[in-house]
Amino acid sequence: MRKMNPQLDRHGHLHHFLTTEYLPKDILLHILNVAESFLPVNKREVKKVPLLRGKTVFNLFFEASTRTRTTFEIAAKRLSADVINVNISTSAQVKGESLLDTVSNLSAMHADMFVVRHAESGAPFLIAKHAAPHIHVINAGDGSHAHPTQALLDMYTIRHFKKKFEGLQVAIVGDVKNSRVARSQIHALNILGVNEIRVIAPKTLLPIAVEKLGVSVYHDMEQGLKDADVVIMLRLQKERMKGIYLPSSQEFYNTYGLTPSKLSAAKSDVIVMHPGPINRGVEIDSFVADGNSSVILPQVTFGIAVRMAVMSILTGQSK
Amino acid sequence: MKIQVKGGRVLDPASGTDSIQDVFVSDGSIIGFANSPDGFIADRLIDASGLIVCPGLVDVSVRLGEPGKEYTATLEKELNAAVASGVTTMACPPDTTPCLDEPGLVKMLRNRATALDAAKILPLGALTKSLQGRNLAEMVELSRAGCVAFSQGDGILPEPAVLRKAMEYASTFGFSVWLRPQENSLGSMGVAHEGEVSSRLGLTGVPVLAETVAVSVILMLAKETEANVHLCRLSSAAAVNLVRNAKKESVKVTADISVNNLHLSEVDIGFFDTNYRVTPPLRGVRDRAGLRDGLVDDSVDLICSNHVPVTYDDKNLPFAEAVPGSSSVELLLPMVLRWAEQEKIPLIKALQKITSNPRRVLGLPDQKIEIGEKTDLCIFDPDLPWVVDQTSILSDGKNTPFINSEVVGRNIYTIIDGKILFEDSNRAER
Numbered sequence: 001m002r003k004m005n006p007q008l009d010r011h012g013h014l015h016h017f018l019t020t021e022y023l024p025k026d027i028l029l030h031i032l033n034v035a036e037s038f039l040p041v042n043k044r045e046v047k048k049v050p051l052l053r054g055k056t057v058f059n060l061f062f063e064a065s066t067r068t069r070t071t072f073e074i075a076a077k078r079l080s081a082d083v084i085n086v087n088i089s090t091s092a093q094v095k096g097e098s099l100l101d102t103v104s105n106l107s108a109m110h111a112d113m114f115v116v117r118h119a120e121s122g123a124p125f126l127i128a129k130h131a132a133p134h135i136h137v138i139n140a141g142d143g144s145h146a147h148p149t150q151a152l153l154d155m156y157t158i159r160h161f162k163k164k165f166e167g168l169q170v171a172i173v174g175d176v177k178n179s180r181v182a183r184s185q186i187h188a189l190n191i192l193g194v195n196e197i198r199v200i201a202p203k204t205l206l207p208i209a210v211e212k213l214g215v216s217v218y219h220d221m222e223q224g225l226k227d228a229d230v231v232i233m234l235r236l237q238k239e240r241m242k243g244i245y246l247p248s249s250q251e252f253y254n255t256y257g258l259t260p261s262k263l264s265a266a267k268s269d270v271i272v273m274h275p276g277p278i279n280r281g282v283e284i285d286s287f288v289a290d291g292n293s294s295v296i297l298p299q300v301t302f303g304i305a306v307r308m309a310v311m312s313i314l315t316g317q318s319k
Numbered sequence: 320m321k322i323q324v325k326g327g328r329v330l331d332p333a334s335g336t337d338s339i340q341d342v343f344v345s346d347g348s349i350i351g352f353a354n355s356p357d358g359f360i361a362d363r364l365i366d367a368s369g370l371i372v373c374p375g376l377v378d379v380s381v382r383l384g385e386p387g388k389e390y391t392a393t394l395e396k397e398l399n400a401a402v403a404s405g406v407t408t409m410a411c412p413p414d415t416t417p418c419l420d421e422p423g424l425v426k427m428l429r430n431r432a433t434a435l436d437a438a439k440i441l442p443l444g445a446l447t448k449s450l451q452g453r454n455l456a457e458m459v460e461l462s463r464a465g466c467v468a469f470s471q472g473d474g475i476l477p478e479p480a481v482l483r484k485a486m487e488y489a490s491t492f493g494f495s496v497w498l499r500p501q502e503n504s505l506g507s508m509g510v511a512h513e514g515e516v517s518s519r520l521g522l523t524g525v526p527v528l529a530e531t532v533a534v535s536v537i538l539m540l541a542k543e544t545e546a547n548v549h550l551c552r553l554s555s556a557a558a559v560n561l562v563r564n565a566k567k568e569s570v571k572v573t574a575d576i577s578v579n580n581l582h583l584s585e586v587d588i589g590f591f592d593t594n595y596r597v598t599p600p601l602r603g604v605r606d607r608a609g610l611r612d613g614l615v616d617d618s619v620d621l622i623c624s625n626h627v628p629v630t631y632d633d634k635n636l637p638f639a640e641a642v643p644g645s646s647s648v649e650l651l652l653p654m655v656l657r658w659a660e661q662e663k664i665p666l667i668k669a670l671q672k673i674t675s676n677p678r679r680v681l682g683l684p685d686q687k688i689e690i691g692e693k694t695d696l697c698i699f700d701p702d703l704p705w706v707v708d709q710t711s712i713l714s715d716g717k718n719t720p721f722i723n724s725e726v727v728g729r730n731i732y733t734i735i736d737g738k739i740l741f742e743d744s745n746r747a748e749r
Contacts (some may be wrong), residue, residue, distance in 0.1 A: 006590055021519070100635060120637035121521040122591030130635075143639075144521030180521060207518035208526070 006128060016128045016137040017310050019146040020188040028191055032156050034309035034318045042304055051317040052081035055112040059085045062118040068140050072115045075307035100130050107132045121145035136314040144178050149310055150275050151184030153303040157295055158230055161271050165192040171224050173200045173256060174234035174283050177207045181275045182234055190214045200224035204245045221262045228266040233258050233274045233283050249282045259285045271295045320362050320737055321345045327367025331688040332671035342372060347737030349692050367698055370731055373670050374686045375407025375695030377677035379575060380623040381648050387416025392628035392715035398437035400713035402741045404649040405697035405730035407438050410681060413445040414472025420445035420456040422464035429465045443470040443497055446485050450474035455485055458494055467681055470497035473598055479536055486546035495547035500533035510639045512600040516585040525600050527555040534558045538565045541572055549680055550574040552625060554599035556609020563618040573680045576610050577625035578647055578654035583720055593634045593641035594720045621676040624651040628716025646716030653726035656701060698732040705729050
């Protein structure tokens with residue numbers, strides 16, 4: 001590549017965590033392994049390890065989020081970091097301060113890490129480029145581009161239940177076009193070497209040239225789910241439920257909603273995942289969401305450990 | 320002032336001349352070619368050995384920052400940058416703030432430029448009032464004030480009903496209509512070519528369809544109304560094909576591309592590099608090849624810089640929020656030379672795309688390097704390498720995709736109306 005991967009330092013170590021794309025497989029596996037070592041911490045009476053003691057983590061959420069911000073906050077606190085939540089939409093940006101001025105000011109407060117969510121694709125790259133060299137940036141979701149920690153917790157979940165990636169058929173269903181989660185999952189699944197990634201959606205919800213990302217395209221649930229080991233349902237945003245992408249949420253549910261009968265095409269030991277929050281009766285039936293195949297709640301638990309792993313690896317605490 | 324340009328390779332696309340000859344200029348006119356006129360005593364002898372002498376370059380899309388965007392650039396700086404790069408005539412799009420839909424504003428701009436005694440500015444007038452695409456602008460009045468054609472700039476393309484009337488009205492008076500073909504509902508939200516890269520990066524795409532739909536509509540209206548239409552900044556191979564076929568059917572259409580689309584493609588965006596956020600977007604490598612094919616068979620008539628100075632702050636934003644545009648007027652010559660070198664295009668043919676062809680499209684008389692002609696001159700070193708960086712760029716806009724890269728070919732002298740308005744001091748000292 002002509003342009004260096006901006007998340008690796010010159011020794012090839014992870015300095016920022018911005019996207020799963022182009023990351024070496026051993027880095028992804030290392031994150032999963034470190035996460036595994038953190039899992040017991042979350043079950044202990046005292047849920048803390050001192051790895052990030054004295055470090056200051058800023059949660060910079062330029063786009064509203066409760067769930068993701070909370071999991072990052074918990075992860076940082078369990079590593080003993082000091083966590084500051086900056087709710088940007090109600091502070092500086094409203095007063096006209098530029099994105100990078102906000103970042104410079106927080107840098108001057110001796111931040112060690114920024115966890116960034118932004119509505120524009122690429123914003124965390126810009127912040128990483130301009131932050132002081134010692135600061136680590138974690139992308140907590142940028143536009144439709146990437147959500148790498150979500151993708152890695154999904155990889156963790158898959159490995160936990162399936163023990164391996166080789167040979168797996170993974171189906172991703174729904175609004176791939178607008179999904180940062182799907183993009184990060186697709187890159188990670190390709191790097192980790194699953195057998196096949198299928199995307200299942202109407203053409204209106206697939207990005208142009210999606211097959212170039214390394215997926216097979218299906219428009220029919222029964223065909224797409226046939227013999228799947230893993231089914232990942234994507235959240236359908238409210239504004240896309242009716243209009244030029246889809247005629248109605250009801251029609252979407254009838255065509256692409258995951259019901260027990262559609263799921264029966266998959267392997268008997270299939271696991272069903274969802275990045276949350278779920279829309280019951282839109283993309284997923286409650287019998288599936290709460291059923292035996294569902295691993296949606298374990299995903300949330302693993303999410304804390306994976307985010308702890310990323311933070312400790314970035315700061316050099318978990319070699 | 321009498322100037323003798325000695326020993327240069329005279330390359331003149333308008334007359335077809337390609338030979339090493341002296342050129343003798345007096346009071347803005349060429350009074351001798353090859354042989355010295357009787358009694359000619361030069362006030363200034365320019366040693367042009369090893370250099371190419373051609374008519375001044377013509378750039379059909381230069382945004383000058385005025386009126387309204389003086390914080391990005393000023394007329395002084397931009398004209399100076401253009402002249403230093405061999406550009407002697409330039410057309411400026413009407414999408415200024417306010418836009419060029421008022422004759423008084425056009426006069427003011429021209430007066431400012433004339434007072435600066437630099438390159439010649441030809442304003443393009445607004446086709447519709449406030450560029451809103453609803454009501455026709457006062458084209459006749461604007462023409463009297465100095466507008467040479469009518470355009471929407473990068474503003475919205477009017478709906479077919481309005482466009483049809485605009486073309487009918489313009490053609491009544493023989494004005495040509497310059498349009499950047501992008502169908503609004505398909506393209507206005509996009510920030511990059513809709514393709515593999517925009518899908519990867521999660522950026523909203525501008526589909527090729529936005530261009531081909533617009534070109535199709537414009538060509539049908541042009542055929543019907545018999546208006547002269549110039550299509551600005553084509554970006555796709557498919558659009559070039561449409562123009563190629565229309566020209567075969569004798570539709571009165573011409574077209575240009577920018578140096579960015581000539582050389583770059585979507586993959587160059589890398590990880591959200593906002594210097595590559597340009598209008599029209601950088602498309603796929605096949606599109607780039609199609610544009611180049613169009614240049615060779617003259618489906619595409621000319622190359623422009625599409626110069627847009629943008630401030631550091633306006634580029635230092637997330638990709639979609641960054642202001643589109645590149646500072647390119649200083650790269651017109653080296654980028655055309657690079658294309659000629661890569662595609663083995665004869666220099667005289669390459670120079671046609673930035674001298675005689677833009678003059679024809681602008682409705683200007685030919686400038687030939689022949690006795691009796693009033694011809695502006697650009698005298699350049701085709702082999703001189705230089706690095707594009709913050710200091711070598713004279714424009715206020717330092718926003719170019721080619722920043723920190725080496726280019727080859729540099730203007731050494733610019734002569735406008737018989738006056739040497741630029742000379743490269745390094746060369747002069749040699």
